[in-house]
Amino acid sequence: MLSREHYDEASRLQIFSGCRPETVAMLLEGAFLHKFPEGIDLAKEGELPDFLHVVVSGGVELYSRYRDRETTIEVIGPPNVFIAAAVVLDRPHLKSARVIQPARILMLPAASVRKALLEDAAFAARIAVELATAYRAATKDLKNQKLRTGLERLANWLTRRDSETGSTHRIVIPFDKKVLAAQLGMAPENLSRNFATLARFGVKVKGARIEIGDPVALENLAKPDPLIDDPSS
Amino acid sequence: MLSREHYDEASRLQIFSGCRPETVAMLLEGAFLHKFPEGIDLAKEGELPDFLHVVVSGGVELYSRYRDRETTIEVIGPPNVFIAAAVVLDRPHLKSARVIQPARILMLPAASVRKALLEDAAFAARIAVELATAYRAATKDLKNQKLRTGLERLANWLTRRDSETGSTHRIVIPFDKKVLAAQLGMAPENLSRNFATLARFGVKVKGARIEIGDPVALENLAKPDPLIDDPSS
């Protein structure tokens, strides 16, 4: 049950914009707004979804296992929704979710979400927009994986991250390098070597802090493409 | 403009099930049902979508280019929708679409689709289901790419294709091998070599015809996982 304060905060989230007040009330009826420390698992692949999750603050890693291998599919920050597809279809999670930066998460009961879908076109349209965005992000990631080498993926991650954080040419990796490696689809050892290679292009690495000494050279190597790298396209 | 006959046929498509008759009428108002020969391009990446496409029969390849490289993202058959995400968000296509088996395609005006989303919750919910399914397929593909080698992907493609076509242990590749290679994320040369390797597991190849001589051995190698390979999960 949400406090008055939390209720107001939650109801202002983008996911509810344009929806009927009854829909919002119904969704928030059995909702929780919880704080989770780093390391907590919010969902496990193979299990059925109980809640639609909204990241209000912090960071969540979506990852997956197969045999003895594990990879990171995505790292999510506010104000993003996750587990939406599994909730809509009432199918098992394809990915596990783990908190990697202390997070506040709004959890909406899955059954209420499916009910709201059929009753409120505005909410259904919002969910459709969420899913379309997530789908496009996954498509871009697939193109990134299939059409680029590891070095190119890293170079593009750096240029994109730089532009997203004010183009100061100074970046801080906000999580472990091994998470970045998994996200970029390479072994941690290869991430190190790729960073070493980028030194020739003016990239200096000190722990999690990175300086882009020659942005033009880096961008020249990266050859970013809006249809892969622009999150808003 | 659709003939009476085509109108009836179109209105029975899954995408319209549960929708209000006015919604269906509005969507079919400016719709086309066209036949396209092999090789025709239905959409080009980077361009804005005019129509939501529904494959009524035939096959469509979704592919993408970057620098001088090209890859196949997906091959689509009936009764699937494509370009839904771009239409919902009114953003440029991330993929191009090309007919690879003579196809009948129903084309719904993009603007009508976006209008219907806001007016008919049942239609919006159906689109949400389509997008959720497509998103999950992309997630599975991403896991397939990141967690498996090329040989494993091929082995799993064979076992899956076999079970989808009646488990006769005889498969026919329904398009060029180079398309299969791109779909599986490998060079055509490597597909040939991987087939050669699979001979040791009882796989015999004669042109597009494949015989799975030892299904158990193949499945043992493939180690299929429902969270990657089961299209209905």
Add this chain to the structure above:
DNA sequence: CGAATTCCTTGATCATTGTCAAAGAGTCTT
């Protein structure tokens, strides 16, 4: 039918990426 074309396969080689092992750097704990 025969020539041209495209597709597929094979061999040789190279580039990329993963694995194993060990050492260094940083963090946390006591």
Add this chain to the structure above:
DNA sequence: AAGACTCTTTGACAATGATCAAGGAATTCG
């Protein structure tokens, strides 16, 4: 501060995958 721990880096090597070149097989087209 010392020790334990995890994370990261580096080196050596193996596996995987791509590229180039050439030859075969199948298909298309005149």
